[in-house]
Amino acid sequence: MFCSNCGTQLPDEASFCWKCGNPQKPTVKVPEPKWETCDITYRTIGSLIPDWQFVAEAVGPHGMYTAGESPRWQWDYVPGGPSKKSRAALDVLVSQLVEDGWEPLPRGESWYKYRFQRRVIVGS
Ligand SMILES: [Zn+2]
CATH class of the missing domain: 3.10.20 (Ubiquitin-like (UB roll))
Known part of the structure; x- marks a missing residue:
């Protein structure tokens, strides 16, 4: 994933950006309706x-x-x-x-x- 503030590439599970410190929203996986x-x-x-x-x-x-x-x-x-x-x-x-x-x-x-x-x- 990418930082929602500065665009730095981050590990998917990161909760903060290591570069700008911006907190990252956890990516909620919405199950596709079947x-x-x-x-x-x-x-x-x-x-x-x-x-x-x-x-x-x-x-x-x-x-x-x-x-x-x-x-x-x-x-x-x-x-x-x-x-x-x-x-x-x-x-x-x-x-x-x-x-x-x-x-x-x-x-x-x-x-x-x-x-x-x-x-x-x-x-x-
Ligand atoms: Zn950032």
């Missing part, structure tokens, strides 16, 4: 008549994990848009994520493609 993000995707369970389920896939400091799962619903095709069942399942997952502290981000390309971010609590 964010984890999550994306909503879906999966099917079973093969013959599969159940569908939305899954919130998060990427945090320790890698990928599942941040939440929606209730399962049975496939019900509705021309031109998401079915009521699928929308209701997504609503459950989204409100659960918001309750868990996730903040919504701008939406992705699909109607269910919600994205979220959450501040990582340091030390957890």
Whole structure:
């Protein structure tokens, strides 16, 4: 670091400047806020008549994990848009994520493609 008064180079831990005697403020290291993000995707369970389920896939400091799962619903095709069942399942997952502290981000390309971010609590 450098003396805030005369600009002399000082050791980082110096509390006074050896040249001008000016006291040095200790450099407080502000921890950078870390964010984890999550994306909503879906999966099917079973093969013959599969159940569908939305899954919130998060990427945090320790890698990928599942941040939440929606209730399962049975496939019900509705021309031109998401079915009521699928929308209701997504609503459950989204409100659960918001309750868990996730903040919504701008939406992705699909109607269910919600994205979220959450501040990582340091030390957890
Ligand atoms: Zn100085």
